[in-house]
Amino acid sequence: xxxxxxxxxxxxxxxxxxxxxxxxxxxxxxxxxxxxxxxxxxxxxxxxxxxxxxxxxxxxxxxxxxxxxxxxxxxxxxxxxxxxxxxxxxxxxxxxxxxxxxxxxxxxxxxxxxxxxxxxxxxxxxxxxxxxxxxxxxxxxxxxxxxxxxxxxxxxxxxxxxxxxxxxxxxxxxxxxxxxxxxxxxxxxxxxxxxxxxxxxxxxxxxxxxxxxxxxxxxxxxxxxxxxxxxxxxxxxxxxxxxxxxxxxxxxxxxxxxxxxxxxxxxxxxxxxxxxxxxxxxxxxxxxxxxxxxxxxxxxxxxxxxxxxxxxxxxxxxxxxxxxxxxxxxxxxxxxxxxxxxxxxxxxxxxxxxxxxxxxxxxxxxxxxxxxxxxxxxxxxxxxxxxxxxxxxxxxxxxxxxxxxxxxxxxxxxxxxxxxxxxxxxxxxxxxxxxxxxxxxxxxxxxxxxxxxxxxxxxxxxxxxxxxxxx
Amino acid sequence: xxxxxxxxxxxxxxxxxxxxxxxxxxxxxxxxxxxxxxxxxxxxxxxxxxxxxxxxxxxxxxxxxxxxxxxxxxxxxxxxxxxxxxxxxxxxxxxxxxxxxxxxxxxxxxxxxxxxxxxxxxxxxxxxxxxxxxxxxxxxxxxxxxxxxxxxx
Numbered sequence: 029x030x031x032x033x034x035x036x037x038x039x040x041x042x043x044x045x046x047x048x049x050x051x052x053x054x055x056x057x058x059x060x061x062x063x064x065x066x067x068x069x070x071x072x073x074x075x076x077x078x079x080x081x082x083x084x085x086x087x088x089x090x091x092x093x094x095x096x097x098x099x100x101x102x103x104x105x106x107x108x109x110x111x112x113x114x115x116x117x118x119x120x121x122x123x124x125x126x127x128x129x130x131x132x133x134x135x136x137x138x139x140x141x142x143x144x145x146x147x148x149x150x151x152x153x154x155x156x157x158x159x160x161x162x163x164x165x166x167x168x169x170x171x172x173x174x175x176x177x178x179x180x181x182x183x184x185x186x187x188x189x190x191x192x193x194x195x196x197x198x199x200x201x202x203x204x205x206x207x208x209x210x211x212x213x214x215x216x217x218x219x220x221x222x223x224x225x226x227x228x229x230x231x232x233x234x235x236x237x238x239x240x241x242x243x244x245x246x247x248x249x250x251x252x253x254x255x256x257x258x259x260x261x262x263x264x265x266x267x268x269x270x271x272x273x274x275x276x277x278x279x280x281x282x283x284x285x286x287x288x289x290x291x292x293x294x295x296x297x298x299x300x301x302x303x304x305x306x307x308x309x310x311x312x313x314x315x316x317x318x319x320x321x322x323x324x325x326x327x328x329x330x331x332x333x334x335x336x337x338x339x340x341x342x343x344x345x346x347x348x349x350x351x352x353x354x355x356x357x358x359x360x361x362x363x364x365x366x367x368x369x370x371x372x373x374x375x376x377x378x379x380x381x382x383x384x385x386x387x388x389x390x391x392x393x394x395x396x397x398x399x400x401x402x403x404x405x406x407x408x409x410x411x412x413x414x415x416x417x418x419x420x421x422x423x424x425x426x427x428x429x430x431x432x433x434x435x436x437x438x439x440x441x442x443x444x445x446x447x448x449x450x451x452x453x454x455x456x457x458x459x460x461x462x463x464x465x466x467x468x469x470x471x472x473x474x475x476x477x478x479x480x481x482x483x484x485x486x487x488x489x490x491x492x493x494x495x496x497x498x499x
Numbered sequence: 500x501x502x503x504x505x506x507x508x509x510x511x512x513x514x515x516x517x518x519x520x521x522x523x524x525x526x527x528x529x530x531x532x533x534x535x536x537x538x539x540x541x542x543x544x545x546x547x548x549x550x551x552x553x554x555x556x557x558x559x560x561x562x563x564x565x566x567x568x569x570x571x572x573x574x575x576x577x578x579x580x581x582x583x584x585x586x587x588x589x590x591x592x593x594x595x596x597x598x599x600x601x602x603x604x605x606x607x608x609x610x611x612x613x614x615x616x617x618x619x620x621x622x623x624x625x626x627x628x629x630x631x632x633x634x635x636x637x638x639x640x641x642x643x644x645x646x647x648x649x650x651x652x
Contacts, residue, residue: 062645078643079584093644096584096616100641126617 029345030054030105030129034098035069037109038088040399040416041323042069045107048337057101059094061087063407068399075101082409088112091119098128105129105344107337111411114320115142131344133297133319140294141317145188145226151314154293156286159305159313161228169206175227176205182230185209187216187223195219196263198230228315233467234305235274236260237312239287240328241300242339244349249292251284252332253358255324259453261376261469266446267453269363270327273424273462274306283312290314299325299340323416326397327362330420360420361427365435367398367415369406371444372480380408384442389434393420393427406443414445424462428454436484451481500527505594530596577627578635579649581642585616589638597638599649603631611649614642627651 032055035045042058046069049056058073063082070076077097080087087093089112098106106123108114108130117138123130132138141147145165148158160179165188166172176183176199185208187195197212199205209225217223236257243249256272257265275283287302301318325336334353342350370376386402398415400406406414419434421427432454438447456472458464472478508531512520518533581587589597589612599611605625613620633650636642 077584077641078645080644087644092617093584097643099617100584100586 030103030341032057032074032101032103032105033131033341034059034094034101034103034106034128035073035109036088036094036106037112037114038064038067038069038410040397040413041109041321042067043072043399044337044397045109046072048335048341051335052338052341054341057097057103059088059097061409063409066405068401068404077101082407084112084409091116091122095122095126095128098126103128105131105341107131107340108320110320110322115318117142129344131298131340133300134295137294137296138319141296141300141319143188144186144190144316145224147317148226148314150294151290154286154290156290156314157312159228159231159315162226164226165224166209166227169209172205172209172227173202176202179229182232184228184230185212185225186228187212187220187225189220189222189224190216194263195225231305231307231313233465234258234307235272235465236265236303237272237275237283237306238301238303238318238322239284240325240336241287241291241296241302242336242343242349242353243291243297243300244343245297245346246348247292248349248354249288249296250349250354250356251287252328252334252336252353252356253284254280255327257324258464258466259459259468260466265324265366266368266469267363267365267450268324268327269361269424269427270324270331271358271361276310279306279310279312286312286314290317298343299336323366323413324364326395326416326418327364330362330395330418331358331360332356333359360422361424362418362420363427363431364416364418365431365450366413366446367417367438367440367450368412368446369414369443370412370446372446372449373444376446378408378412379444380406380412381443382406383414383440385439386441387437387439388415389417389437391434393430394418394434395420400440414440417450428460438483448480448482451483452479455481500529505529505531529594576632576650576652577629578647579611579623579625579627579651581614581636581644581646581648582623583614583616583621584643585614585621585641587636587638587640587642587648588613588615588620589634591620599625599631599634601631601634605629605631605651612636623648625649625651 033049034057035042046056056073058070058076059079060070060076061080061082064070079093079097080090106128113119117135120130120135120138140150151158162175182198182200185197195216197208199208212225213223216225237254238257239254240252254272254275255268255270257268259267299321301322303315304312305315306312321340329336334356339350339353369379371379382405383400386400388396395418396415400414417434419427419430421430435447435451453459508520520531522529591613606628607626609625610622611625612623614623629651631649632652636648
């Protein structure tokens, strides 16, 4: 088993990894930027090394400094978390050449699935249906036009090196195709250093369903069911739930089998997620694979009764899949709300700054994965997520009631957060009925009867002095 | 030059009551000075990287960030901070004298120390003009980004 692990990440996921390490008796080394010196993950790690200035490009993305820190700290493994270098095959290769275990898939699997076009190709080979689209990279306008004739509009032009909902453009007709094509290429070149694009048919308001894959280094691959991540704002997930209200046991079996087959075809190891789009007729299409642990791994953990981060570490150390993971079945229902430091009243404008007072909900069936605390200064340099609020219930109805209750107890003052936005969704009829798709958030925000639901104010505001401390 | 050669030279110096011996050959420099504190040939490994380390490379490092610090006497001290993560060494090798000592004058181009990262010896320049007031980092110990190495008057 590893003796010491370096956590190449920050925020809530760094904390999550440190907690798993502590429970496994593994020493932890945190690396951090100057903006994160007071971060909880830095305080709780056994050792910490500053690796650079606040901007990610000068710290969390600096492979040389992270490897230096790994050498100085004499670690035997690195956990990359999600984002940053988690899906950087070169980083995985550097770790390997330094004889430090990269807690994730082999670089070859990352190469195979990291390129979205290559992933589609592997899917086709494995007999997994993909969204109708180009057979490979679309090189120019003429090719794009020819494809449009063949599969029809609307179309989505996507960067092969993209991901996380970025580097995409839609085209609804011939007139908009050329500008969208060029815009996508330009943006992709700038953002990912690779302007290559492919084209997919744009499914109207599909459901985003993803399957959790776990595979050990001995060839044993399983899936831990699906997560419904259709509730998105601007292609960013905001609420996730497990299981999906849309997926029947039969469809789960079919899609799960396809996901496992595809993972095996690229020799996948460790944790990963297969993403699909599903229409209302139960037709599913593979879109991409995330070769890392995901933000929403939490709800799968609650429903299937496992610790995925611990499992990642065990797998990387050469252990076979834990029996309780290999034979896991869904028992409960879980929902996750991503709490962001954003102002929902001002078009979700980022709201970094000092958290004056922080009180997180508790009680039965409530889980908080967060690095926030009273007095913590949310830095402006990174993503705006400050907490994940997860509720678990025996049924979907009880999980929703619990989330409603928990959001009403969540006090975060000093900055704006998306808590009122989530509270409003928990009270929305379509959400409660389980009839929603990826167009849901835009529809409700444009509707007349959508109102943010702030956390109820305390009855005796004047007598409460906690707010005024520390500002 | 091997250790036994150096030992032989020291022996000769002692026998003949010499206080300084200096030689240079093919880019290799050696200075032995009697009674000069840490400038001995048997420098503790902490004074320089292990002899098996590869040759010093004039690595292109980004300029060390400087900060102004007020002392009790009101004079302002500038800090030379580490631009990287690695192991700090005051000298280029175990046999060499330190690059700088307190009281030494430095200019922007003066090499003040080595930070070893991933087997590459990076020469760190002062990036400031003045006199070394304090040696803050410990030779042979790891340093992180932004850590204070020297204070300069």
